[in-house]
Amino acid sequence: MKDKLGTIHLGLRLCFMLLIAALATGCVKDDYFTELQEMSVQMDKMCPMVIDGGTRLDSTSAKEAPLTLVYYYTATTASKDALPENIEEVKAQLKKQAQDNLDNASTMEAFRKMDVALTYDYRDKNGEYLFNYTVAPTKK
Incomplete structure (x- = not known):
């Protein structure tokens, strides 16, 4: 399980780095929502x-209030009917890793400055809702 979480975490960092690169190369704007929308379109x-053998990022979206980037994932090998008993623990670990990354990674500084929250929405291989969680920057 730790290997899978590590792989997911690496995939999330790669996605974040791509978004930050898009932000860094764009012109500075006063309208953070418009900028976030453009980042979502590029993503x-x-x-x-494919993030790893069991996770695929399908799309993203930007929400204005509060300013949020939403990642829509599919757990390609999971079925809602066959979730592990410790799914809440898995969700908590993923949320903790995402929060730590948002708060501390240098690549996430722009999101902290813009006060962008990140929402992760997971569906199973059949498109059934599994869970979601949101992290917001605690350091600015």
Whole structure:
């Protein structure tokens, strides 16, 4: 399980780095929502994106209030009917890793400055909702 979480975490970092690169190369704007929308459009051009053997990023979206980037994932090997008993623990670990990355990674500084929350929405291989969680920057 740790290997799978590590792989997912690596995939998430790669996605974040792509988004930050898109942000860094764009002109500075006063309208953070418009900028976030543009980042989402650029990211969607690369989707679907295989993150690891069991996770695929399907798309993203931007929400204005509060300013949020939403990642839509499919757990390609999971079925809602056959979730592990410790799914809440898995969700908690993923959320903790995402929060730590948002708060501490240098590549996430732009999101912290813009006060962008990140929502992760997971569906099973059949498109059934599994869970979601949101992290917001605690350091600015």
